[in-house]
Amino acid sequence: MMEYSLDSGASVSDNSDSIEMQETEDMSDDPFCNPEKPVRVTFEEITSAAYKIRSGIKNTPCEKSHISQLTGMNIYLKKDFLQHTGSFKERGARYALLMLNEQERRNGIIAASLGNHAQAVCYHGYKLGIPVTVVMPLIAPIMKIQKCREYKANVIIEGKDMDEAKKTAYKLSKEKNLTYINGYDHPHIIAGQGTIGLEILEQVSDIDAVVVPTGGGGLLAGVSVAVKMLNPQIKIIGVESERCASYSKAMSNGSPLFTPIEGTLADGLAVPEVGYNAWETSKNLLDKLVVVKEEMIALAILRFIENEKCVVEGAGACGLAAILAGQLDEFKGKRVVLILSGGNIDTTILGRCLERGLAADGRLVKCRVTVSDRPGGISELCKIFGSIGVSIKDIIHERAWVASDVFSVEVIVVCETRDYTHSVELRNLLRSKYKKFEFENFPIESTLVATNKDLFSDDLDP
Template identity: 45%
Template sequence: MSRRNEDYDEYCDPENPRIIKYDDIVEATQRIRPFVANTPIMAAHTQREFGIYIHYKLDFMQKMGSFKERGILNALHLLPADKKKLGVVMASSGNEGVALSYHAAKMNIPVIVILPMSIPIDKMQRCHLFGAKVIVQGTNLQEAQKYARALARDKGLTFINGRDHPHILAGYGSMALEILETTPFVDAVIVPVGSGGLAAATATVVKHLKPSVLIYGVQPEAMPTFFNSLESDEPIQLPLQTNMADAVSVNSVGCNAYATAKPLLDKMLLVKEDWIARAMLHLLEREKFVVEGAGACPLAAIMGNLVPELKCKNVVCILSGGNVDNILLNRCMERGLASEGRLVIFRVGVRNDPVSKSNLMSLISSGGYNIHRHFQDNSWTEGEEYYVEMKMVCEAKGLAHALELKRTIERVYPCTSVFENEPFNDKRTCPCYIKKAS
């Protein structure tokens, strides 16, 4: 049986990966420049806080909220006229599907978008809004891609791998050209990594024009697919683990992206969930940017103190997208607050009478804490006393203030209090932790 009759994509062939060339990126940039925003680069308001001269590339300001439309536009413009008339099909985890739906509609190209079942409802609705036919299929992106390739073969449509097609990757590289045009003094660029396309394109441009500039890739510790592939010296697959950086949480790397990026990346970094949440919170509070978890990964690496060698250097952090749904955003903000000790989550048993409950509330308020929310769980008996479990979420000024609340509650309620957020659920937590965590 011919390979072309199997589940085969000639543009993304692991046995014959296509290396992205600098000239391809220059041509793509000229092709798409009239249709994409040359997004600004802004200096961080908190450079002294980190000891690094941070500059944010604000690509979440693209029309569809992410860098993905750079690649989508290049791929659509390179389609032959007959292929445009028949239409395209793409599997997506969200951002690329939204970008494809919007720009294909403007070019009168029929579109089918295959979305995995885990896709946020908001992104699915946006694809519908722009006129795409949406099919939900598969539990992850890889399964959705397999279905999309089969559908393209059956209906004679053009399948575009939205994360690894060479034309997609070439379009991504336009951002790197903008970075070097705007910040020629840059010493390092930190790039969020999922399948690896953006990192591959960025490294191709930067290492061609300024080889001394460092290129660091960063991805969630929960899904270290690209990191582990580099460690293993070959592309690998991992079981999918959900986390707040959903746009870069993929269980396999792009063969073209991997082959292109492998010799060019200076370092790969892994960031914890709490760091991503803190980075999202920081960007919202201090910079007034709403950035999704994937886009916050570069700052998370800095906040996690993974790049001490970049102290006093000019560093560009690519904020790649801002498409985070409201429910997830609220969860991320609360986790960021909890990670910084500004939200304290605990439960405590008190006697089931008005005076005991009032004493608990008075104890909390007298320490300068604000009760964010609370609720009462079922009663239970101990001897002749009736108790209830009060579940509390309190606002504190910071880690030191939060630890003070923990010590106070544990002193007054020595046998019934349990603190849930890290590091407060560790009975060995002591005041010395403040120095370690700062």
């Protein structure tokens, strides 16, 4: 386990007026996030946050998952997507708003966000009577933009990504004298997010590990402090997408480093640089960091819908994605808590995720088969698929680009199978019937989680 320490570095107290405001002219536009003098959030601040936000935040359930028997682990799900706005961001947002002084409340606040932080500050600003302005980049999901407007906030759509949206928000905060609240690195935001850790330890006993979705690092930092203070033996596992691996780059660099972000299903984690306060707070508390592939995130979203009947966005599904990919096999037979951080997935994106999940699961496959172009050639192919119960979803045939004889046609078939084993049966049958065929992106067995009873462990809790 990495060395655990809370008594070095700067810290933040209960009163917002007592947070040291660093001189930032040459370092940062955000006075609460000074790279030269980062703030290390304390356990006392997290307990203070828990007390202050208790009347406005749901104590969400942390329940045993049906997926436990499929993975060989005792998995518990902390369902923070059940907050009013659909994500854990409400915790930090409410605490940061409550800690404003009277003048700051009158002037209002501003934030930059892809969606979840924006919704959280808009909702709680509306409930507390504090004016809120949010800057959202062009890539922000339409559903999240609309929700912010429903909470009577001033919504500004500007910038191609989060970096540009933040610059706009910084500029407006100075021009209009608004308090800028960073969605993942403001000390009060980190403290508020840490209250999840307190709830988890009250709800589940004998925990071996807590798996935390990681983007800017605020949730990881808060949960790490809360959990490690109460039980240093619990492992803290951070998980991020390979397409926005900013924390991995920070670990390699020894400090936060700007990381280009690619489009990802885990849009809630798409932060180009880990927060300085979050890094200072969490860097010595993290036991393991896992980077997951996009197809495993899609598969995790599918598993949650099919097995838990809950819709989780890409960021919240990253923990299960790491387990499905076999990256946390050292916790087989142990008790693991996954934080389901949000459920605000755009409906159009959800459809794509389910298709990708089915493909990753070996249940949606695409193949090319060269068949006779004489009458009955394609009909015979369809009968072969139907003979083993494979459902054809789409079929296209091409004549002009077939390199063999003019009496052949290439047929592209997208079909749905029951599972990986069923896909293998289809492949073997086609091999016995046709000389020329190929599958596109045929799933690899080692990346899949079997669902047969042989995997059920007698050591799991009932």
